Amino acid sequence: MRKGLSLFNLSSLVLGFTFLYLPIVLLVIYSFNASRLVTVWAGFSTEWYWKLLENDQLLDAAWVTLRVAFISATVATVLGTMGAIALTRYGRFPGRMLFSGMIYAPLVMPEVITGLSLLLLFVAVNFDRGFWTITLAHITFTMCFVSVVVQSRLVTFDRSLEEAALDLGCPPLKTFFIITLPIILPAVVSGWMLAFTLSLDDLVIASFTTGPGATTLPMRIYSQVRLGVTPEINAVCTILIAIVTVVVVIASVVTKRQEMERQRAERLAAAG
Amino acid sequence: MARQTRGRWLVIAVPYLWLLALFLVPFFIVFKISLSQDAIAQPPYEPVFDLAAGWEAVRGALEQLNFDNYSYVLSWDNEFLLAYASSLKIAAISTVLLLLVGYPVAYGMARAPKSIRPTLLMLVILPFWTSFLIRVYAWIGILSPEGLLNQLLMALGVIDEPLELLATDTAVYIGIVYSYLPFMILPLYSALEKMDETLLEAAADLGCPPFAAFWKITWPLSLPGVFAGCLLCFIPAVGEFVIPDLLGGSDTLMIGKSLWTEFSVNRSWTVSSAVAVLLLLVLVVPIVFYQNVQTRQMEGR
Numbered sequence: 001m002r003k004g005l006s007l008f009n010l011s012s013l014v015l016g017f018t019f020l021y022l023p024i025v026l027l028v029i030y031s032f033n034a035s036r037l038v039t040v041w042a043g044f045s046t047e048w049y050w051k052l053l054e055n056d057q058l059l060d061a062a063w064v065t066l067r068v069a070f071i072s073a074t075v076a077t078v079l080g081t082m083g084a085i086a087l088t089r090y091g092r093f094p095g096r097m098l099f100s101g102m103i104y105a106p107l108v109m110p111e112v113i114t115g116l117s118l119l120l121l122f123v124a125v126n127f128d129r130g131f132w133t134i135t136l137a138h139i140t141f142t143m144c145f146v147s148v149v150v151q152s153r154l155v156t157f158d159r160s161l162e163e164a165a166l167d168l169g170c171p172p173l174k175t176f177f178i179i180t181l182p183i184i185l186p187a188v189v190s191g192w193m194l195a196f197t198l199s200l201d202d203l204v205i206a207s208f209t210t211g212p213g214a215t216t217l218p219m220r221i222y223s224q225v226r227l228g229v230t231p232e233i234n235a236v237c238t239i240l241i242a243i244v245t246v247v248v249v250i251a252s253v254v255t256k257r258q259e260m261e262r263q264r265a266e267r268l269a270a271a272g
Numbered sequence: 273m274a275r276q277t278r279g280r281w282l283v284i285a286v287p288y289l290w291l292l293a294l295f296l297v298p299f300f301i302v303f304k305i306s307l308s309q310d311a312i313a314q315p316p317y318e319p320v321f322d323l324a325a326g327w328e329a330v331r332g333a334l335e336q337l338n339f340d341n342y343s344y345v346l347s348w349d350n351e352f353l354l355a356y357a358s359s360l361k362i363a364a365i366s367t368v369l370l371l372l373v374g375y376p377v378a379y380g381m382a383r384a385p386k387s388i389r390p391t392l393l394m395l396v397i398l399p400f401w402t403s404f405l406i407r408v409y410a411w412i413g414i415l416s417p418e419g420l421l422n423q424l425l426m427a428l429g430v431i432d433e434p435l436e437l438l439a440t441d442t443a444v445y446i447g448i449v450y451s452y453l454p455f456m457i458l459p460l461y462s463a464l465e466k467m468d469e470t471l472l473e474a475a476a477d478l479g480c481p482p483f484a485a486f487w488k489i490t491w492p493l494s495l496p497g498v499f500a501g502c503l504l505c506f507i508p509a510v511g512e513f514v515i516p517d518l519l520g521g522s523d524t525l526m527i528g529k530s531l532w533t534e535f536s537v538n539r540s541w542t543v544s545s546a547v548a549v550l551l552l553l554v555l556v557v558p559i560v561f562y563q564n565v566q567t568r569q570m571e572g573r
């Protein structure tokens with residue numbers, strides 16, 4: 001009965017999205033500024049992007065960050081998916097309360113606490129700090145995000161498919177790989193991407209758990225940002241924003257197409 | 273059947289043990305170190321529990337533990353108590369602001385035509401995927417004295433000289449509201465989207481004015497989303513470090529910043545541990561509340 005949006009709804013949407021996007025858009029625009037002064041526009045230039053290629057420190061940090069993010073997101077996805085299955089499929093088991101507590105708490109735990117506590121753990125067990133301690137720390141906090149994303153998919157899907165496979169004598173592991181996993185795959189993939197970007201983004205936990213020789217990109221950016229706004233940092237940020245935007249848009253288009261195909265297949269199955 | 277049970281236990285045990293070792297155990301270590309004393313050594317605290325040194329040594333170490341760090345943190349001579357209070361205040365005010373900004377946006381999204389809702393949802397999620405640090409950094413360029421906002425206002429003739437915005441509490445509020453907005457919008461949207469619109473039509477047919485209908489129907493039905501959104505923003509905001517550090521001034525007191533300074537500038541691991549334990553105590557009630565909301569939502573579906 002209602003057509004379109006009321007004036008109030010439309011203006012709150014416009015204002016809300018302007019607020020969300022304007023700062024990012026301005027940052028991107030000013031990364032193409034020819035002037036070193038970030039606040040004065042002096043014409044279009046890609047100078048700062050070329051300068052980045054000569055900045056070895058920044059490139060090293062980017063490489064460390066990407067490796068940490070890739071390894072930690074992958075391990076976190078496996079652990080987080082297992083955790084999600086345990087919580088949604090296995091009913092009650094001893095210590096379930098504690099387990100679900102440990103899955104949800106890291107989502108809201110202030111990063112300074114997580115970072116400090118992991119550092120003190122690594123010191124207590126005498127583990128050399130550096131690349132691997134950052135990776136272990138990132139696995140720990142990102143697996144909880146993966147678990148929540150996968151759980152929300154697991155609770156909505158039709159369990160009778162799994163039960164049918166099990167009743168027909170399919171072993172549980174095989175059932176998981178040929179029935180469950182394909183259905184929850186979009187959630188698993190977005191869990192991986194979430195873990196990857198959270199790891200890519202993390203400053204506080206990485207700063208606590210790092211050691212000599214392992215500096216991540218956010219740590220490098222942070223130490224420069226404290227000195228003020230520079231066009232080089234704007235350029236780094238723009239590249240990161242561009243990567244994330246492309247990946248998220250592609251992923252959401254792919255998921256949407258899969259979803260539509262699945263619905264069509266279900267309709268066909270129901271009709272036939 | 274035996275194999276099936278074993279596989280089942282494995283699926284539970286692997287993530288369980290991981291979280292026990294890397295999430296729960298570290299808290300006990302933090303607690304233990306908060307009862308120790310600083311020392312010029314490696315690691316920089318004592319006593320160090322050395323199980324190899326035998327039971328006597330462990331008991332000796334236990335006797336050295338005391339609450340000195342807590343009386344230091346809880347003393348009015350130091351700024352920690354003020355920092356806890358100020359963090360709670362800043363987080364609470366920011367949460368209210370977030371609700372005021374986020375609710376109309378979530379409401380608009382939920383009432384938008386079905387065909388554009390997924391796009392709107394993606395537009396809310398997208399900034400959330402972009403680096404937190406970058407989004408905070410973007411505001412430095414806007415709020416600084418020669419920044420874009422001051423330039424704009426001066427060009428419009430609203431002000432004659434630049435406003436002092438950066439390095440104030442106002443900048444911290446702007447930063448928190450901006451960075452946490454997706455966390456507020458998403459739970460609100462999922463609550464509002466599920467709402468049955470015919471309820472509002474029925475109210476309108478029975479002569480209920482729109483605002484009263486909102487207050488009596490929409491608002492109560494959206495409360496789970498309101499709780500989830502507020503907790504999701506409030507709890508991490510209390511311990512926020514990056515925003516007060518980059519946007520706040522030297523007089524902006526927040527406990528996350530105090531903890532960081534205590535750790536990296538004063539290099540006192542024992543005092544920062546005590547600060548962390550007390551921060552956790554402050555947050556335990558909202559965290560448990562949040563977990564209940566989460567569990568109920570997961571099981572309610």
